[in-house]
Amino acid sequence: MNQRTLTVVAVLLLLACALPFLVSNYRTFQFTLVLVYAIALLGLNILTGYNGQISLGHGAFYAIGAYTAAILMDRFGVPYWATLPVAGAVCLAVGFLFGLPALRLEGLYLALATFALGVSMPQLLKYHHFEKWTGGVQGIVITKPDPPFGLPLNPDQWLYYFTLAVMVLMFVLAWNLLRGRVGRAMVAIRDHHIAAEAMGINTAMVKSLTFGVSAFYTGVAGALGAIAIQFVAPDSFNIFLSIVFLVGIAIGGLASIPGAIYGALFIQFVPNIADEISKAAPWAVFGIFMIGFVYVMPLGVNGAIRMLLARLGRKAQNNRSTAGVTRPTINSPEEV
Amino acid sequence: MQPVNETRPRPGCSGPKGLLRVEAVSVHFGGIVALDAVSFSVESGQIAGLIGPNGAGKTTLFNCLSRLYEASEGSIEFDGHSLRETPRHGIAALGIGRTFQNLALFHTMTVFDNILVGRHCRTRSGFLASALSMPSVRREEDAARTRARELVSFLQLDSVADRPVAALPFGTQKRVELGRALAADPKLLLLDEPASGLNHEEVGALGALIREIRDRLALTILLVEHHMSLVMSVSDRVVALNFGRKIAEGTPAEVQRLPEVIQAYLGSAH
Numbered sequence: 001m002n003q004r005t006l007t008v009v010a011v012l013l014l015l016a017c018a019l020p021f022l023v024s025n026y027r028t029f030q031f032t033l034v035l036v037y038a039i040a041l042l043g044l045n046i047l048t049g050y051n052g053q054i055s056l057g058h059g060a061f062y063a064i065g066a067y068t069a070a071i072l073m074d075r076f077g078v079p080y081w082a083t084l085p086v087a088g089a090v091c092l093a094v095g096f097l098f099g100l101p102a103l104r105l106e107g108l109y110l111a112l113a114t115f116a117l118g119v120s121m122p123q124l125l126k127y128h129h130f131e132k133w134t135g136g137v138q139g140i141v142i143t144k145p146d147p148p149f150g151l152p153l154n155p156d157q158w159l160y161y162f163t164l165a166v167m168v169l170m171f172v173l174a175w176n177l178l179r180g181r182v183g184r185a186m187v188a189i190r191d192h193h194i195a196a197e198a199m200g201i202n203t204a205m206v207k208s209l210t211f212g213v214s215a216f217y218t219g220v221a222g223a224l225g226a227i228a229i230q231f232v233a234p235d236s237f238n239i240f241l242s243i244v245f246l247v248g249i250a251i252g253g254l255a256s257i258p259g260a261i262y263g264a265l266f267i268q269f270v271p272n273i274a275d276e277i278s279k280a281a282p283w284a285v286f287g288i289f290m291i292g293f294v295y296v297m298p299l300g301v302n303g304a305i306r307m308l309l310a311r312l313g314r315k316a317q318n319n320r321s322t323a324g325v326t327r328p329t330i331n332s333p334e335e336v
Numbered sequence: 337m338q339p340v341n342e343t344r345p346r347p348g349c350s351g352p353k354g355l356l357r358v359e360a361v362s363v364h365f366g367g368i369v370a371l372d373a374v375s376f377s378v379e380s381g382q383i384a385g386l387i388g389p390n391g392a393g394k395t396t397l398f399n400c401l402s403r404l405y406e407a408s409e410g411s412i413e414f415d416g417h418s419l420r421e422t423p424r425h426g427i428a429a430l431g432i433g434r435t436f437q438n439l440a441l442f443h444t445m446t447v448f449d450n451i452l453v454g455r456h457c458r459t460r461s462g463f464l465a466s467a468l469s470m471p472s473v474r475r476e477e478d479a480a481r482t483r484a485r486e487l488v489s490f491l492q493l494d495s496v497a498d499r500p501v502a503a504l505p506f507g508t509q510k511r512v513e514l515g516r517a518l519a520a521d522p523k524l525l526l527l528d529e530p531a532s533g534l535n536h537e538e539v540g541a542l543g544a545l546i547r548e549i550r551d552r553l554a555l556t557i558l559l560v561e562h563h564m565s566l567v568m569s570v571s572d573r574v575v576a577l578n579f580g581r582k583i584a585e586g587t588p589a590e591v592q593r594l595p596e597v598i599q600a601y602l603g604s605a606h
Contacts, residue, residue, distance in 0.1 A: 176469040181461045188442045188453045195440035200428030200457025
């Protein structure tokens with residue numbers, strides 16, 4: 001990460017920290033959900049964007065994370081913060097195990113298998129033998145945590161800061177993972193899996209572990225989402241959630257870390273905006289937004305921003321270079 | 337650039353056993369016999385050429401060496417290891433690197449990152465250590481980057497190192513593939529038609545580059561090539577295949593004179 005990117009990240013973080021004091025409690029709660037979705041989308045983006053495995057069922061991992069947190073808090077009195085690593089670990093294991101048989105499936109067929117997972121999750125959660133823990137169709141109500149150490153914050157503000165801290169940690173871990181040996185292996189498998197194997201990459205292991213890591217992220221997000229909303233019920237985790245996640249990473253920008261944040265802003269706020277525009281057909285308006293975004297920014301918001309910055313950078317360079325010096329438009333490297 | 341392994345045997349020191357021994361290897365695709373009991377060996381430090389008309393089984397043999405195809409019969413031994421018992425992703429770590437006939441680069445990655453992926457089998461950092469950016473991970477990454485930079489300048493790719501490979505000319509992409517294979521410090525380098533798609537001057541330079549790689553990196557090279565003058569000028573030994581069978585083996589001068597080889601290339605006289 002260069003100096004300029006570091007500065008931008010620092011400024012954005014400061015803004016994010018100031019936010020709860022600038023907007024209402026309800027807006028703070030909405031931004032907490034943006035942070036939650038950003039973690040979930042980053043998880044899906046690691047799998048689909050970086051590793052090329054399509055998942056139409058990540059809502060299921062979000063649900064498992066949410067229920068793990070809710071059950072631990074409600075039935076076992078576990079403090080909210082301690083539920084996150086457990087929710088993550090449960091999803092890591094489930095994701096890895098799901099990833100193993102999924103190795104045999106490519107492209108659309110993997111999408112179908114994950115779709116099956118996503119579509120069956122609400123019914124599994126309603127299964128009456130699990131009702132003792134899951135509360136059946138009623139779901140589970142949990143209480144909002146109070147700020148610790150007598151901090152002068154209301155619960156919404158505290159939860160926002162708590163979620164922000166978790167998100168920053170998760171993003172740093174993902175950035176470390178993706179920029180090094182493992183991240184390169186993920187992308188290599190996506191680009192050319194035969195060549196990846198010839199380079200010594202154990203593609204089966206990397207793909208399964210990537211599935212696990214992806215589910216880990218989405219599971220932690222699910223736990224945070226449950227704590228923020230204070231309620232879990234089977235039908236809040238229907239197949240639509242999985243599709244919306246996929247929309248989020250496509251709009252934000254595939255295979256990009258900041259893209260998860262842009263995508264999260266989109267899936268949190270655009271439905272609200274659409275609802276304000278037309279109460280009768282909000283999803284039609286949402287659809288128009290979606291088409292508009294992919295038409296104007298085919299590489300997602302992140303791709304558009306990068307292109308814009310590159311263009312600005314070139315312009316600045318052109319202004320600096322002295323007139324009369326012509327520069328070759330195409331680099332012509334000497335051939336062997 | 338320094339040789340990667342000073343203790344590696346120099347050409348001619350490996351004894352009669354050979355670094356790579358292919359013994360009676362057959363490959364069947366359904367009823368079609370792609371390779372029929374082919375045997376040959378490559379000595380350490382040699383440049384060996386594999387020639388033959390289209391469909392002779394050259395690439396099939398290469399794909400057996402990388403385990404992309406399963407040999408139906410026979411054994412392939414490399415440096416004391418049986419390749420038929422090695423998983424596909426374990427081949428690179430044994431010391432076999434390869435390039436592909438029709439290029440198999442990671443097209444969205446930069447030249448530099450492609451070469452870094454080639455280093456995968458010589459590095460260890462796993463998921464957890466990478467995510468936590470442990471000191472060992474950073475040391476390993478620094479070392480891998482240093483090695484990749486050496487290869488970039490050795491192959492004169494400096495001016496394009498940070499560009500995505502997909503946009504580069506064909507000849508440059510072929511050099512990137514070569515760099516990616518060399519990044520794994522192979523003992524044996526398999527080159528599948530390195531001259532295809534190159535122009536006349538490029539082919540001349542390629543011959544010199546292949547010899548330079550062998551001499552400076554002290555490795556063994558097996559190449560499949562259609563370009564006769566290139567094969568005959570760089571190879572120490574040549575193996576000729578036709579219809580899946582070995583029809584000749586020897587020095588370039590010997591093989592070129594054999595009537596079977598001339599017939600395979602020019603067709604029979606009657």
